[in-house]
Amino acid sequence: MILLLCGVYTRAAAEQDLLEPDQAFEFSSEFKDAHILRLSWRIADGYYLYRQKFQFVSQTPGIDIGEPVFPGGQFKTDKQFGSVEIYRDRLILDLAVQPDPDEKLPLRFTVTYQGCADVGVCYMPIQKQIALKQFE
Numbered sequence: 025m026i027l028l029l030c031g032v033y034t035r036a037a038a039e040q041d042l043l044e045p046d047q048a049f050e051f052s053s054e055f056k057d058a059h060i061l062r063l064s065w066r067i068a069d070g071y072y073l074y075r076q077k078f079q080f081v082s083q084t085p086g087i088d089i090g091e092p093v094f095p096g097g098q099f100k101t102d103k104q105f106g107s108v109e110i111y112r113d114r115l116i117l118d119l120a121v122q123p124d125p126d127e128k129l130p131l132r133f134t135v136t137y138q139g140c141a142d143v144g145v146c147y148m149p150i151q152k153q154i155a156l157k158q159f160e
Contacts, residue, residue, distance in 0.1 A: 059121055074110055077137055095115070131156050
């Protein structure tokens with residue numbers, strides 16, 4: 025597990041059993057329909073994701089992923105970043121996929137996100153390489 029320290033690393037943080045990144049931020053992706061890619065995260069209690077740390081990049085030539093529309097989050101004052109918007113519990117994003125390819129090529133994309141534990145420990149940015157078959 026690779027972690028980045030945010031602020032002072034306290035004795036409580038050292039003694040706390042931190043979750044692995046995939047447990048703290050359980051990610052899934054699927055096609056909602058032929059034009060919409062749904063991404064979701066289950067965020068463990070005591071953890072959060074930063075809104076400004078998300079990135080989405082298509083790796084499939086000729087297919088673009090639209091800009092996500094984020095729901096409103098919570099605001100937090102962060103020692104490293106100042107006032108930031110964060111997400112707790114669950115986050116669901118729909119991304120437009122353009123154009124809808126005539127061929128049923130798999131969509132390959134990279135999603136990057138970053139989060140922290142309330143005890144003051146942040147994870148390095150998490151990058152997932154995803155391949156999904158087009159919605160049929």
